[in-house]
Amino acid sequence: MTLISPAKTVCVIDDDKIYIYGLKKLISIKQLSPNLMEFYNGKEAIDFLTDPENLNSLPDIIFLDINMPVMDGWGFMESFVKIKPQLGKKITIYMVSSSINDDDIERAKSISDITDYVIKPISPDTLVELFRLAA
Amino acid sequence: MSENKDTSLGMFPIGLQALNEHYFANKQLHYLIESTNTGLWERNIETQEAWWSPKFCELLGYEYGEIAPSYIYFLEEIVYPDDRAIVFGSFQDHIKNRTPHKVEFRMLTKQGNYKWFETSGKAWPNEHGKLTRMIGAVTDIDQKKRTELRLKKDEFFLNETHKIANIGGWELDVVNMELTWSKEVFDIHELPLDSKPDLDTAINYYEPGYRDTISAAVSDAIKYCKPYDLEVKFRTAKNNVIWVRTKGVPVINTDGECIILRGIFQNINQLKLKELDLQQSLDLLSDHNKRLQNFAHIVSHNLRSHSGNLQFMVNIFDQNISAPEKEEVFGNIRSISESLATTIDHLNEIVKIQTDISKELKPVDFESIFKNIQSALDNNIHKTKAIICYDFSSCPTINYVPAYLESIFLNLLTNSLKYRHPDRDPKIICKSYFDKEHTWLTFEDNGLGIDLDKYKDKVFGMYKTFHQNVNAKGIGLFITRNQIESLGGSIHIESTVNVGTKFTIKLV
Known part of the structure; x- marks a missing residue:
């Protein structure tokens, strides 16, 4: 088992509770991070990121879903690009979706702030690899 | 017989041989007549004896005297069988009723073919005042007649072709703005042939939506020498709406100006309807x-x-x-x-x-279905203090799949209640109406509304939810849309955030 800088803060933005449960479990089994924040749509996450009080607890990695109510993954990215300069921290964003639609994949690739596009489900090995790449 | 009576063919009081004799006696007259290509003939009405002039014989390829001197022979052997009745009838009419004897008919030549001639003649009385003789002339009109017949045939052929193709020709003299139509153009208009077309009234036969197009095309053709070819809707004088094709090609003079606009006009209704159907x-x-x-x-x-x-x-x-x-x-x-x-x-x-191919359309009553759904949602309506109004008076019933209409009402009502505005009681208005072709349903609320700039293409998608609502499943509108579209209708949404949402549905 590879342990990679376990102090990373992870954020998951997804409306699928089972997926969040699984991700949380896998991260804890692989001892990848002790801190996991969860948001059920893009807007909740943006609200958190823009709140100055949270400036010290910003995440290192974001796992972002596409299809969510209120604000979807694309909407989140639009807002994220705007607030990025104020954050003063490098955040690695992985888009994680069950969509195998080429349009979605291409669109994600065209956004430079998205490091990679991962098709659900994330296997334990992939998850470890994503953490390693974000280090 | 005096000399001047001899020269005048109209004054022969004597027997049959007289013309013969006088004919040759007067050389001047003889040569003159022979040179005109006119054959002369004489007939004794009583004895049926006949005389044929040398030219007459020559016109048929005979030597003088070769044709039997008999009117009966002439009628039975020389005249084309189908023309006998006309020739004989004309003689009879002339004698009985004094109608002018003038006939176009065919005669058999010595070579064995028929040629067209024109004959005219006049009956003369004897000294007792009785009509005993007829004298006349024939001229060869074969060339003229054949050309005429060919033209007639061509014209007939052209007319038939045009009739079959439902196509006519027209011409607009740009200088005097005079419009000329062929017969078929009148026929397509269902106008009598003697009506006088002019440009303005002609344009008014097109359906209102196409008049500007036609006017612009004609004016462009005249102004810029631009040809046109259009398929447009048209209303005939007898109020039949058909599709026509109208094509205009400018005729340009040496100065590059359009002096005549010429074109075709075709009834393409059958074809066009098939095309539209396809x-x-x-x-x-x-x-x-x-x-x-x-x-x-x-x-x-x-x-x-x-x-x-x-x-x-x-x-x-x-x-x-x-x-x-x-x-x-x-x-x-x-x-x-x-x-x-x-x-x-x-x-x-x-x-x-x-x-579902067995979708059975039944006459359904908007009000009773709406009321059913309302009572099914009674609890919800009561809890949310919703005010629900409906007006189906201008179109109370529709032929529809009852279950679909129920489902449409249920989904729209549920949605309006679910996404009500927190600051006010929900108010919902549902109406049906009928325009010329379709039955429409509108459904309006004063709820949360939805940002259509963001979600326009997703509103009717499956599992698309836009508000943070635990009850949101994102299936209702998707099913509603599918039901409506499967019966050939459509659904349209207008919405303003914090103001409300209005659905306009074309049911059928």
């Missing part, structure tokens, strides 16, 4: 195809998210986890299996809409 089928088919593709996408996406989660849980199960954790994972697997079943139920419902 186009409609094509649209329907591509519509169907699009929905099918969309459905395939939905199936793959929605099933994928469940299968992904299932795989995810199994992967975790395989890790070294404690017994209580295994319990937890299994609990998740159970809920995945439940949502999978729900999704499949939803997909089934959609497949049913798409493939």
Whole structure:
């Protein structure tokens, strides 16, 4: 088992509770991070990121879903690009979706702030690899 | 016989041989007549004896004297059988009624072919005042007649072709703005041949929506020498609406000006209707195809998210986890299996809409169905203090699948209640009306509204939810749209955030 800088803060933005449960479990089994924040749509996450009080607890990695109510993954990215300069921290964003639609994949690739596009489900090995790449 | 009586052919009081003798006696007259290509003849009305002049014989290829001197022989052997009645009839009429004897008919030549001649003649009385003789002349009109007949045949042929093709020709003299039509153009207009067309009234036969197009095309053709070819809707003088093709080509003078606009005018109604029909089928088919593709996408996406989660849980199960954790994972697997079943139920419902061929249309009453749904949602309505108004008076019934109308009302009402504005009581207005062709339904609320700039293409998608609402499933509007479209209708949404939403539905 590879342990990679376990102090990373992870954020998951997804409306699928089972997926969040699984991700949380896998991260804890692989001892990848002790801190996991969860948001059920893009807007909740943006609200958190823009709140100055949270400036010290910003995440290192974001796992972002596409299809969510209120604000979807694309909407989140639009807002994220705007607030990025104020954050003063490098955040690695992985888009994680069950969509195998080429349009979605291409669109994600065209956004430079998205490091990679991962098709659900994330296997334990992939998850470890994503953490390693974000280090 | 005096000399001047001899020169005047009209004054022969004597027997049959007289013309013969006088003819040759007066050389001047003889040569003059022979040089005109005119043959002379004489007939004794009583004895049926006849005389044929040398030219007459020559015109038929005979030597003088070769043709038997008998009127009966002439009628039976020389005159074309079909023309005998006309020739004989004309003689009789002339003698009985004094009508002028002038006939175009065919005669057999010595070579054995028939040629066209024109003959005219006059009956003369004897000294007792009785009509005893007829004297006349024939001229060869074969060339002229054949050309005339060919022209007539060509014209007939052209007319028939035009009639069969439903096509006519027209010409506009740009200088005097004079319009000329061929017969078929009048026929297509269902106007009598003697009506006088002019440009303005001609344009008024086109259906209102096409008049500007035609006017512009004609004016461009005249001004810029630009030809046109249009397929447009047209209303005949007898009020029949048809599709016509009108094509105009400018005739340009040496100065480059259009002096005449010439064109064709064709009734293409049958063809056009078939074309439109085909186009409609094509649209329907591509519509169907699009929905099918969309459905395939939905199936793959929605099933994928469940299968992904299932795989995810199994992967975790395989890790070294404690017994209580295994319990937890299994609990998740159970809920995945439940949502999978729900999704499949939803997909089934959609497949049913798409493939339900036995969709039976029945006359349904808007009000009674609306009331049924209202009472089904009574609890909800009461709790939310919703005010619901409806007006189906201008179109109380419709031929529709009753279950679909129920489902449409249920989904729209549920949506309006679910997405009500927190600051005010919900107010919902539902109306039906009928325009020329379609039955419409409008459904309006004062709820949360939805940002259509962001979500326009997603509103009617499957599992698309836009508000943070635990009850949101994102299936209602998707099914509503599918039901409406499967019966050939459409649904349109207008919405303003914090003001409300209005659905306009074309039912049929």
